Amino acid sequence: MAREVQVTFDCADPGAVSAFWAEVLGYRLQVPPKGFETWEQALEASGVPRERWNDASAVIDPDGVGPRLFFQRVPEPKQVKNRVHLDVRAAPGLAGEARMAALEAEADRLVALGATRLRRFEPAPPLDAGHMVMADPEGNEFCLD
The missing domain is CATH 3.30.720 (Signal recognition particle alu RNA binding heterodimer, srp9/1)
Known part of the structure; x- marks a missing residue:
């Protein structure tokens, strides 16, 4: 079940x-x-x-x-990297430059809301279409992909 x-x-x-x-x-x-x-x-x-x-x-x-x-x-601040994180699907069905442009646009929107950009990973076919690592306002990592 x-x-x-x-x-x-x-x-x-x-x-x-x-x-x-x-x-x-x-x-x-x-x-x-x-x-x-x-x-x-x-x-x-x-x-x-x-x-x-x-x-x-x-x-x-x-x-x-x-x-x-x-x-x-909780009383304590975040101390270390998350062991689990959310992947936010911001560019479904897109590839290459179009995908990365969509991720950049979403990253800009989220930064305006208080997120922080941490890293950008360029497309590396066949396994990685490219993604961005971000953090929410309290430092919890998540990915835009």
């Missing part, structure tokens, strides 16, 4: 990092529980202290196809 998958990010600012990834992927912030118009209302009604309101956040695929991304506050 296939299992549903959630990807969890440890971070210092769940609200900001979830907003970044929602923009990257075309996701949306998860809506608050029924009966509440905002998360603030839901958290207040549940007795969560105001200083804990940014302890977690989640974004979901509006089409219900992709995994939920969950962001949880």
